[in-house]
Amino acid sequence: MTAARSSGPETAGPDPDLGRVFADFERDGHDDPGAAWEVFTSTWNWAAPLPTAVPGDEGAPGPLARPVQGGFALSGQWRLPSRRWPRRWLALRLTGVGGVGDKAAGDGPDLFVVPARVLSRPSRPSGRDHGRGGAEASGPACRLDDVHVPAGLATRSSGRALGAEAAVFHWTAVTAMALGTARRLADALAPLAPAAAAELTAVLHDERTSLAAALHGASRTDRGGPPDAEEAWAVRIGRAARVVHPVVAAAYEHALPAVARDARHPLACLIEGGSPILQHIRFAVDLRRPATEILMRKAEHGDDRRVSG
Numbered sequence: 001m002t003a004a005r006s007s008g009p010e011t012a013g014p015d016p017d018l019g020r021v022f023a024d025f026e027r028d029g030h031d032d033p034g035a036a037w038e039v040f041t042s043t044w045n046w047a048a049p050l051p052t053a054v055p056g057d058e059g060a061p062g063p064l065a066r067p068v069q070g071g072f073a074l075s076g077q078w079r080l081p082s083r084r085w086p087r088r089w090l091a092l093r094l095t096g097v098g099g100v101g102d103k104a105a106g107d108g109p110d111l112f113v114v115p116a117r118v119l120s121r122p123s124r125p126s127g128r129d130h131g132r133g134g135a136e137a138s139g140p141a142c143r144l145d146d147v148h149v150p151a152g153l154a155t156r157s158s159g160r161a162l163g164a165e166a167a168v169f170h171w172t173a174v175t176a177m178a179l180g181t182a183r184r185l186a187d188a189l190a191p192l193a194p195a196a197a198a199e200l201t202a203v204l205h206d207e208r209t210s211l212a213a214a215l216h217g218a219s220r221t222d223r224g225g226p227p228d229a230e231e232a233w234a235v236r237i238g239r240a241a242r243v244v245h246p247v248v249a250a251a252y253e254h255a256l257p258a259v260a261r262d263a264r265h266p267l268a269c270l271i272e273g274g275s276p277i278l279q280h281i282r283f284a285v286d287l288r289r290p291a292t293e294i295l296m297r298k299a300e301h302g303d304d305r306r307v308s309g
Contacts, residue, residue: 029180
């Protein structure tokens with residue numbers, strides 16, 4: 001896996017050469033989408049900039065993440081990191097800081113990101129309330145009961161933190177993996193529907209070439225991001241997602257005639273392996289708001305011009 005080599009824990013931080021990041025992660029997504037995601041979430045904690053809650057009171061049952069189709073069913077009680085209710089997203093740890101809690105998550109994800117709107121609002125804690133491990137609770141409790149969290153919104157707290165300044169690296173890596181996953185599906189479709197596969201491959205090639213051109217020379221900028229800045233890059237990532245998902249859907253549909261009665265879809269394993277990447281790219285930009293919030297609102301209404309100030 002090249003993702004670990006080009007931007008893994010042995011480096012001081014995310015590779016500043018975004019063109020190389022894009023090429024390496026696209027290749028990894030094509031070679032093995034599931035393994036590419038595992039390496040990425042083991043190496044980098046993309047949820048680090050989000051407010052993070054830890055397990056709640058000692059008397060409450062410990063949080064549980066139960067594997068289900070396409071992700072996890074999350075249940076438990078957590079303490080918010082402050083008395084201020086989160087506006088958009090919240091990361092929930094299965095264990096307390098330093099592994100304090102019921103039990104560690106083992107090799108699986110232990111950090112789950114949910115939209116703030118799914119949280120219940122219990123009463124505020126009293127001055128006597130403490131979190132797990134005896135730490136003083138800093139905010140109110142929140143509780144979830146079997147809330148579905150897509151696999152693409154789960155990661156590991158042990159990974160190196162991707163701070164707010166690493167947004168472009170994060171977006172580039174995930175977009176590259178998604179394009180690589182879609183290219184692998186188009187390759188797998190070729191023996192079943194050659195004409196359709198060739199058309200999908202051409203669409204992906206055009207998008208991949210366009211993004212690679214936008215990244216050309218990105219490492220020479222002071223910010224470590226592409227010349228047209230984070231906000232404009234966020235719009236490009238949204239466009240790439242709008243290319244990838246229709247390609248995946250089309251590949252699935254064109255392979256249907258090859259499915260024998262009661263047999264498994266021939267692309268099922270690849271789609272399942274790549275589903276965390278395909279899920280994550282839907283939310284990657286939104287997870288790093290408010291920096292891009294104004295621009296993305298404009299983009300939704302057909303205005304993709306840069307927003308300053």
